Each structure stands twice: as structure tokens, then as C-alpha cells.
Amino acid sequence: MDKKLQYVKKELLRREIPPVLLVLLLLAVLLLNFLLYMHLNNVSITTGQPDVDSSLCPFGYFRLGSLKNCSPWLSCEAINTEVRKLKCVGEGAVKKVFLSEWKENKVSLSQLANSELKEDFLHGLKMLKALQSKYVVRLLGYCEKQFTVLTQYHPLGSLKSLNEMLDLPRYKGLNTWHRRFMLAIDYVSIIHYLHNSPLGTLVMCDSNDLDKVLSQYLLTSDFHVLVNDLDALPLVNKSAGRLVKCGHRELQGEFVAPEQLWPYGEEVPFEDDLMPPYDEKTDIWKIPDVANFFLGHVEGSDIVRFHLFDIHAACKKKNPAERPSAQMVMDTYRKMLTLLFREAAMPGTREML
Ligand SMILES: Nc1ncnc2c1ncn2[C@@H]1O[C@H](COP(=O)(O)OP(=O)(O)O)[C@@H](O)[C@H]1O
Ligand SMILES: [Mg+2]
Known part of the structure; x- marks a missing residue:
């Protein structure tokens, strides 16, 4: 009986929607996807384009x-x-x-x-x-x-005041998960730029806690992120065996990467000369915390968090070598933004294509 019903339904569908119409429908969905993709590329940071600003x-x-x-x-x-x-x-x-x-x-x-x-x-x-x-x-x-x-x-100041800015009546319309997610993508794109800069791999060292990180970046009036404070930016050169240390003092807490902590226990007093150096993967460790700040607590931000769970878990690997590169994080973020934006604009289309 069930099979028969399904057959009747299929037949009805086949008769009611001619194949030409189905093709047209599919083309329309594809076109909408393309337009959305173009829109996302325009409003977020452009993909694969030169780093040089045309202005x-x-x-x-x-x-x-x-x-x-x-x-x-x-x-x-x-x-x-x-x-x-x-x-x-x-x-x-x-x-x-x-x-x-x-x-x-x-x-x-x-x-x-x-x-x-x-x-x-x-x-x-x-x-x-x-x-x-x-x-x-x-x-x-x-x-x-x-x-x-x-x-x-930049009149909006540093990223420290992002939440206050987004609470202002004139910016309230921008306080959405996708705007916030785009800021996180800006941030990761900057880390990617620093790790692949014309000078080589640079580590953002002035970043021992969240507030410190946020104070080094500015929020532009069109709601993008720029790096401003480049005072502590040492160069890593792994092939030449050159690693770095962020300052000469002992670092503590969970915000910094585990390899930035004194490894010899409380019995051995800290000594800068004995502290092992590390590489740019300390920046990757910090990405989930900074991204969480960007995502904030608006409708939809928990769904983004859920979709970023795996990549963020990878950023928090204890072994720095197992953490993804900034490129991988950036690619995943962009893919997720496109996916979630499409899903929000046209529910159900993710399964269709
Ligand atoms: N171009 C700018 N426009 C607006 N505010 C800025 C600008 N440059 C710096 N600031 C503000 O000054 C603060 C300190 O600047 P920063 O360059 O980080 O100094 P420091 O090297 O002493 O940490 C920033 O966190 C930001 O609030
Ligand atoms: Mg600073």
C-alpha cells in the first residue's frame, strides 16, 4: 500500500512539474547561490585577492x-x-x-x-x-x-569596545551573527597575513590575555578589523631553526598557549634562558577565544559556535604541530559563513545541492 502511495505521489509530481520547469528551478537556485557567494565575497574579506589595498x-x-x-x-x-x-x-x-x-x-x-x-x-x-x-x-x-x-x-577605537559599539542604536542593525562572524574572519585573515607576511612568519606576541589582544586591533567605521599595534612581532624561521619567545617574563593562565608556560614545575624557579622558544602556533591557540568574543551572544551565534566546534578543538591541540595553520582556519570560517548564510537565506537548500 505504502509503495503504491509513493508511486502515485511520484507520478503526480512528474506530471505536475515538467522537466523544463525543474531545470529552470535548479538554475534559479544555482544563480541565487552564485549571487549570495558574490555578496559574501563583497561584504567579507575577499578570497584569493592580493593583499594590497587598491586605495x-x-x-x-x-x-x-x-x-x-x-x-x-x-x-x-x-x-x-x-x-x-x-x-x-x-x-x-x-x-x-x-x-x-x-x-x-x-x-x-x-x-x-x-x-x-x-x-x-x-x-x-x-x-x-x-x-x-x-x-x-x-x-x-x-x-x-x-x-x-x-x-x-578610527573613531570606533579598538576592538575592546566592539560590544558597546554594537549596542549603540545606530549600529544595532549590525549586531547580527553574520556581521560578527565576518569580524572573526577579518581577524583570522590578519593572523594569516602576519604568518605569511612579506617579511616572513610573524607572531603577534602582545597577546597574553583577551583584552590585550583586542587592544591591538582597530574597528573601522565600516565594521572591519585592522591591526594597529605591531610593537611585539618577532620573526619565526622554522627551516633555519629560529623560534621566538614573547617577552622575557614568565607567562601564566589558560589564555596563552601551553608551550608559553614554564614547563619545569613550581620547584624550579623561572629562568628566561631555560624557557624553550616556540612558533606562530601560539596565535592559533588563541583564535577560538577571540572568535568567541566576536560571536558574542546574539541570535544565531551559538549555531555558528556549534559549526566551528571541530576547527576550534583542533586549534586547542596541546601539541602545536597538530594545530591547523591560519590558512586552514580561514578557509573553514569562510566555508561555514557561506554555508550558514545560504541556509539562513534559503532554508533547506544545503541538502538540495
Ligand atoms: N589610529 C587609531 N585610531 C583610534 N584609536 C587608536 C588608534 N591607535 C591607537 N588607538 C587607541 O590607543 C590604544 C593604544 O594604542 P597602541 O598602539 O596599542 O599602544 P601601545 O603600543 O602602547 O599598546 C589602542 O588600544 C586604541 O584604543
Ligand atoms: Mg597596544
């Missing part, structure tokens, strides 16, 4: 807001005469940061805050110059002898 100028030049042409990086003299400090907007261990004005543009002037950290400041400047790209805050000028750096100002 960037040749090395040593910048373009800002309303300005049409590329201007050379401002020199000591130009900074001293043309830049006006307005107010302090941030302070870390190394720099004091001031919202400033240059030719009617808002800019950010960073000044060395602790004279013992001159080397870190200069390392940060060197990295900022070498890594100018769509992932890094735009450099507008610098004055090495006065320890000042001028960069583009």
Missing part, C-alpha cells in the same frame, strides 16, 4: 579621505608644524595616542610613553612601514628622533 599608494606615500592624490609620509618638520594634538584617546605600555588634526583630517598621533621601550616603539614603526596593506592601519608619517608616529584615526 594604497606607492611605498612611502598615503592617501586620506577626501584627498585625491597620494601624499608622501609626513616628516618630523611637517608633523611639528602641520599636526595639532586634540585629545588623548588611548594609552598602552609603549605609546600614548592622541586624536589630532592635519589639514582638516582627523589623524592619530602616537608618542612614546615609556623611554625604556624605545626599541619596541621603533620595531613597531619598522613593521608598520613594511606591512602597509589592507590589514594594517594606514601610516601617514613618523619622526624617529621624537618617537612619534602618525596614522589614520
Whole structure:
């Protein structure tokens, strides 16, 4: 009886939907998928495209807001005469940061805050110059002898205030799982860029707790992420046997990777020389915690978390060599975003294709 019923149903379907219509329907679904894919590529970080931002100028030049042409990086003299400090907007261990004005543009002037950290400041400047790209805050000028750096100002500040920003009435519409997921993809794309930079594999060392990590990145007005603080970015070269250590002090807690902890127990006092070095996989260990912060607690964010469970479990492998590369995490994130976005827009289509 059941078989007969199924046969009748199939026959009815076959008769009611002509094959041409079925093909057209399938084509429409494919087209919608393609359009969604294009849309996702536009709103999130582009896949497989060069790292260079098209609005960037040749090395040593910048373009800002309303300005049409590329201007050379401002020199000591130009900074001293043309830049006006307005107010302090941030302070870390190394720099004091001031919202400033240059030719009617808002800019950010960073000044060395602790004279013992001159080397870190200069390392940060060197990295900022070498890594100018769509992932890094735009450099507008610098004055090495006065320890000042001028960069583009981002009024939404660091990622530390992401949740407050998304709570503001004007940004409430952006407080969705997919926007938040896109920020996590931006973040992982930056880690991928640093691990595959023109200078080699760089480790984001200024990252011993979540707040510290968040303070090194800026939120742009169009809700993307840029890396800003490059003061602690040592170079790994595995084939030459070169590993790194993030600072010279003992690190503690669960946020840092296990290989960053003192391995010889409480009986042996910490000694920097005895502390084994490590590689860029410390950044991978931290990704799930940072991603969890991005995802927050909005409708749908737990579903994203669920879908990222396996890749995040892999990031938390005790053995750094078993953790995935930033490329693998980024690819998985992008795949999941496309899948979940499609599923949300057209429920049931995941099974159809
Ligand atoms: N270009 C900028 N636009 C807006 N805020 C900024 C900018 N640069 C830095 N800040 C703010 O200043 C803080 C400290 O800057 P950072 O470069 O991380 O200093 P430090 O090297 O001392 O840690 C950031 O967390 C951010 O809140
Ligand atoms: Mg900082």
C-alpha cells in the first residue's frame, strides 16, 4: 500500500512539474547561490585577492579621505608644524595616542610613553612601514628622533569596545551573527597575513590575555578589523631553526598557549634562558577565544559556535604541530559563513545541492 502511495505521489509530481520547469528551478537556485557567494565575497574579506589595498599608494606615500592624490609620509618638520594634538584617546605600555588634526583630517598621533621601550616603539614603526596593506592601519608619517608616529584615526577605537559599539542604536542593525562572524574572519585573515607576511612568519606576541589582544586591533567605521599595534612581532624561521619567545617574563593562565608556560614545575624557579622558544602556533591557540568574543551572544551565534566546534578543538591541540595553520582556519570560517548564510537565506537548500 505504502509503495503504491509513493508511486502515485511520484507520478503526480512528474506530471505536475515538467522537466523544463525543474531545470529552470535548479538554475534559479544555482544563480541565487552564485549571487549570495558574490555578496559574501563583497561584504567579507575577499578570497584569493592580493593583499594590497587598491586605495594604497606607492611605498612611502598615503592617501586620506577626501584627498585625491597620494601624499608622501609626513616628516618630523611637517608633523611639528602641520599636526595639532586634540585629545588623548588611548594609552598602552609603549605609546600614548592622541586624536589630532592635519589639514582638516582627523589623524592619530602616537608618542612614546615609556623611554625604556624605545626599541619596541621603533620595531613597531619598522613593521608598520613594511606591512602597509589592507590589514594594517594606514601610516601617514613618523619622526624617529621624537618617537612619534602618525596614522589614520578610527573613531570606533579598538576592538575592546566592539560590544558597546554594537549596542549603540545606530549600529544595532549590525549586531547580527553574520556581521560578527565576518569580524572573526577579518581577524583570522590578519593572523594569516602576519604568518605569511612579506617579511616572513610573524607572531603577534602582545597577546597574553583577551583584552590585550583586542587592544591591538582597530574597528573601522565600516565594521572591519585592522591591526594597529605591531610593537611585539618577532620573526619565526622554522627551516633555519629560529623560534621566538614573547617577552622575557614568565607567562601564566589558560589564555596563552601551553608551550608559553614554564614547563619545569613550581620547584624550579623561572629562568628566561631555560624557557624553550616556540612558533606562530601560539596565535592559533588563541583564535577560538577571540572568535568567541566576536560571536558574542546574539541570535544565531551559538549555531555558528556549534559549526566551528571541530576547527576550534583542533586549534586547542596541546601539541602545536597538530594545530591547523591560519590558512586552514580561514578557509573553514569562510566555508561555514557561506554555508550558514545560504541556509539562513534559503532554508533547506544545503541538502538540495
Ligand atoms: N589610529 C587609531 N585610531 C583610534 N584609536 C587608536 C588608534 N591607535 C591607537 N588607538 C587607541 O590607543 C590604544 C593604544 O594604542 P597602541 O598602539 O596599542 O599602544 P601601545 O603600543 O602602547 O599598546 C589602542 O588600544 C586604541 O584604543
Ligand atoms: Mg597596544
